[in-house]
Amino acid sequence: MKIERIEKIANNMKDIDGKVLANELVERLNSSSFWELLTEMTKIQIPIIQRDFAQGRENEKTNKIRSLFLESIIEAVESEKGSLELDFVYGNVEKDVFQPLDGQQRLTTLFLLHWYIALKTGELPNTKKHFIKFTYETRISSREFCNELVDNGEFLGIGEKISEKIYDSKWFFLSWKKDPTIKAMLVMLDAIEERLLSKNDEELKIFWQKLTSENPPILFHFKQLNDIGLTDDLYIKMNARGKGLTDFENFKAKFEKHIKKNVFEKELELSENNKEKWKELTEKTFSHRIDTVWTDLFWKHRGEDNIIDNEMIKFIAGIAINNYAQNLEILENSEDELRTRKILEEKKEKNITDEAVKRERIERRITALFNNPADVSPYDFPTKESFEYLKKCFDVYSKNQNDELLPANVTLWDFCKTKKVKINSDTEIDNNLFIEFIKKNETTYSQRVLFYAQTQYLVNLENFDSESFSNWLRVVRNIVQNATIDSAYAFIGAIGLINELSSGCENIYEFLSSTTLKSGFATKQIEEEKLKAALIKSDNNWKSQIFKAEDDIFLKGEIKFLLDFSKVGEEYKIQEFTSISDKFLLLFESKDDLLRKALLTQDDYPVWDGRTSSLGWAHRYSLLNTENEWKDAFRKKSDKFINAVYKLISNSFNLSDDRITILKNVIQNATPLNDYRSHLIKNDSLLRDCYHKRICLNEKKTILYVLEKTRVVGENYKEIKV
Incomplete structure (x- = not known):
């Protein structure tokens, strides 16, 4: 066809005597x-x-x-x-x-x-x-x-x-x-x-x-x-x-080649004889769903720019992070393995096994994706199993409005603040773990653990049950709240535990009360959750009161000391627990000076903070100021502190009475004290002006030093002889 065209071109040229420029013929030869x-x-x-x-x-x-x-x-x-x-x-x-x-x-x-x-x-x-x-x-x-x-x-x-x-x-x-x-x-x-x-x-x-x-x-x-x-x-x-291509477009292009290269999906060929079957199979492929069903899901949560690429890439990176922690598998890479081994050697780590190198590589990759989701690569899904898990995660959030899912009657505290979220110019919905997972701002490791737990429920169970889902998220919430998950190392531990627990997510209380767990993560909270599960299984009347106590904004799932208070001999009593927990929730609603005074009347509770003051011979004691200090006091269970709390909530009073009135009556009716505590109770200004609620006492507790507006003891304090 090209030669025929040259002849036609030549015949149509005005200069028929053949004086045609060579480059023009070449250009015409290559034109189509x-x-x-x-x-x-x-x-x-x-x-x-x-x-x-x-x-x-x-x-x-x-x-x-x-x-x-x-x-x-x-x-x-x-x-x-x-x-x-x-x-x-x-x-x-x-x-x-x-x-x-x-x-x-x-x-x-x-x-x-x-x-x-x-x-x-x-x-x-x-x-x-x-x-x-x-x-x-x-x-x-x-x-x-x-x-x-x-x-x-x-x-x-x-x-x-x-x-x-x-x-x-x-x-x-x-x-x-x-x-x-x-x-x-x-x-x-x-x-x-x-x-x-x-x-x-x-x-x-x-x-x-x-x-x-x-x-x-x-x-x-x-x-x-x-x-x-x-x-x-x-x-x-x-x-x-x-x-320019977005991070998501670049990832998607390379990922579809990655899928084909590794034969994660059977390659489909169009058959004229069975086109409907070909279409049915096509609709199940990653390429089809990423452009249709999954696009519909993320379109609903698109940003102000009407683009879903950032949300998509953050979701994919987040699933890769979860997958790394769940399966502890990473693509073999000899160069990265040598580099990682050298890093461990420079840290003077002992027993640098192949497994230790692999674990370090996984932790470093999790950290990298946590800091920069756009860095996600097809190689973050090295196996067919990891690829299938990604597809399952996309699928479960694309149906039944699971992208709007929230556990019933379970507060998620700071992990998912209760608020309305504007998902596009026309629609607002309740904030939820899915939105927290794909949002523009940072998603914490703790939020990722909760999202992983939610996803495991949806992936593992065909039939959704609101009550069992809420029970499952409640237990996980309690664990996550009372554990430190601020690194890839801790995150892997948390995911390992939740993965093990997810075998019983359909009936988590039955599972906890009858199963010995292998994970060593968050052992204290797990012990508490197992105790609560056993109590609920023994008598369902425990359920509502346990839920009420652990939903408290201060206790946040950690209520072991209240359960211990309800123990009579070797048996936990529901009546005792109900009375004690209700009284606690009322009196400890605020950690104010009135509460501190009431506790002082019950026992010599101030907790030594482990330091000696700059006076040299005076110990520093804490009257408890921050929420963490109060929580630590309950966790450490100092005898005098726990005794003061127990005695205070054991006082006889009517729950319908005003909290302030109750505490004032406790103080007024208390046995007179003849030590430093009477000064703190009687003198409002001492507690009010006490810097960060710290006091210093000599060994015999006969001289009280009250710190005033300074961090350095001895520079500005008030001395009170007892």
Whole structure:
């Protein structure tokens, strides 16, 4: 065909005596039309790493470019002389499959122009075998849309514009409206239709003949670049001239190649005999779901820029983090292993085994993804199991509104603050763990553990039960709240425990009361949870009162000392627990000076903070100031402190009475004290002005030093002889 064209070119030249410039002949020799490329190639495939189709975007700049480009094309087709040169189109050709490095935008526009004219002239049914060759690898939705245009294009729906007819067609998926390439294609088709609306059938047939002739009016210079090696990096650099690929787009492009290379999914081939079966299998693939069902999920939670890429990439990175901690598997990498071993040796670590190196690599990778989710790589899903887990996580949050899931009657405290969240310009929903997981701000390790627990429930159980789910999240919340999870090391320990517990997530209290756990994480809280589970299993009346106590904003799940208070002999008594816990919740609602005074009347409770004052011979004692100091006092269970608390809440009083009145009565009716405590109780200013609620006492506790507005004892204190 090329040689025939040269002869025709030469015959049409004004300079028939053969004085034709060599470079002009060479340029003509290498020029092609879209239809020629489509018929000669097995396939024209827009590479997966390419940007979305942009010429159909709706903005002032693109509208102008689109209008001028279409005008030039139509004028060239209408003209009887000359042709329109569209510059170079070049890329990789392998086994007659052409993947353009540059020219995607022009090729897509030409595909739509040819398709529209073929549709209007009745040529589409006869040319499907050619049109079906044009395909998008970028998104499976874009690819399927192009296929449907070709296969079912002549069966359009109802509408004034071509886009409306396509929208109304039975084969059009509503989720495709969110695909930026499809949206842009429909805009371009409307623009083409508007430009050709005045043409009658005969004129359009002439257009078709010209576009598919051997001497077409629209040409581009076609250049193969196989010899330079078309890497993903080269595609990315080339596309930097236009709209840059997002972190998610880059990840997705590489990940789909990763899936194919590692055969994580069976490769599907289109069978004309069983197209419905092929379509059914396709809808289960990662490529299809990431562009349809999962896009619908994240579209709902899109940012103000109406883009879901940041939320998508954070979700994927978060699942990778959870997967690392759950399975403790990482892709083998000899260079990274040697580097990690050297780091451990420099730290003078002992017993640097292969397992220790592997664990260190996993912890470092978790930390890296925690700090920068955009760093996620296909290699963070090294096995088919890790890939399948990612798909399951996407799937469970894409159904039954699980992205809005919250446990019933379980406060998640700071892990998920109760508030309304604006997920787009029109909708507000209750904040939840899914939103915390994909939000722009940092997601803490503790929040990730709770999200992992929620996900394990959804993945493991087919039938959702609100009560069992809430019980499960309650137990996990209590564990997470009362454990320190601030590093990859601790996170792995927490995930290991929750993974072990998740075997019984359907009935967590039955599981806890009957199972010996292997995990050594958060052992004290686990002991408490097992005790509570056993009590609930023995008598369901325990349940509501335990829930009431552990939901307290101060206790936050840690109520072992209250359970101990309710023990009579070797048996825990529900009546005792109800009375004691209700009294505690009332009196300890505020950790104010009135409470401190009431406790002082019960016992010599101030806790030595382990330091000697700058006076040299006086010990520093804490009257408890911060929440952590109060919590530590209950955890350490100092005899005098616990005795003071127990005696205070054992006082006889009516729960309907005012808290302040109750405490004042306790102080007033207390046995007179003849030591330093009487000064603190009687003198309001001493407690009020006591800096950070610290006092100093000599060994015999006969002299009291009250610190006043200073951190250094001895510089500013008030001495009181007892």
